[in-house]
Amino acid sequence: MSRKALVTIAVICLFAAGGGYFVAREQDRIRSLYGDAPQTITLAQLAEKGPGDNVWVDLTEVELLPGYVTESRKGTLSAVWVAAVPKGQAGKAREIKVVLRSTKCKGEQEIPEKFKPRTAYRGAVINFTLFTPHDPYRPLLQAKFPKLQLAPTIWEVDIDYLNKPSEKWASGFYTATGVLACLGVMGGLAAMFVRRPGASFVATA
Numbered sequence: 001m002s003r004k005a006l007v008t009i010a011v012i013c014l015f016a017a018g019g020g021y022f023v024a025r026e027q028d029r030i031r032s033l034y035g036d037a038p039q040t041i042t043l044a045q046l047a048e049k050g051p052g053d054n055v056w057v058d059l060t061e062v063e064l065l066p067g068y069v070t071e072s073r074k075g076t077l078s079a080v081w082v083a084a085v086p087k088g089q090a091g092k093a094r095e096i097k098v099v100l101r102s103t104k105c106k107g108e109q110e111i112p113e114k115f116k117p118r119t120a121y122r123g124a125v126i127n128f129t130l131f132t133p134h135d136p137y138r139p140l141l142q143a144k145f146p147k148l149q150l151a152p153t154i155w156e157v158d159i160d161y162l163n164k165p166s167e168k169w170a171s172g173f174y175t176a177t178g179v180l181a182c183l184g185v186m187g188g189l190a191a192m193f194v195r196r197p198g199a200s201f202v203a204t205a
Helices: 003-032 043-049 108-112 137-144 166-194
Strands: 039-042 056-060 062-064 069-073 076-086 097-102 120-125 151-160
Touching: 003 166, 039 043, 043 056, 043 076, 043 097, 043 151, 069 137, 076 108, 076 137, 097 137, 137 151
Parallel strands: 039 056, 097 151
Antiparallel strands: 056 120, 062 076, 069 076, 076 097, 120 151
């Protein structure tokens, strides 16, 4: 294999190792936001104080506002958001502070079943899990509910996140990072011992 090819492989592996390490650390960070079990919290409590030190919740006393907003990518439904208020307060609501989200509805016909009334909605408050703030639902909610204000912080509860992330995700990426780093170093060392084209050695007395 040529020296150039070895250097290219080494660089690619080292860059990939860096990416793998970043993902592994991010998985560790997200997992640290979860408690050992979901906390039971009312929607009013979440709206007022946030999830505290445990983003894994069983959200109770919830009333969903009629209708929903969606996001699509390449013609495929990618996310659905439903605004939620404390139970019995739908007619008195003045501000949206909590939304429920799902990214697993294959089509609009599945939305009513996903968001059907229940005693508690289990999920994760994903505001803190996001690497950067991302709230594409804001303009959609503003258009859907023009008479309601949007709180500066809207707590987004993803009801598809039913379980705590497995530690195997992070450990898997750490393992991949180590393998890629070793391959990168080995490729770099191998490149040092490959003679460049046209190079020659002259013996001297």
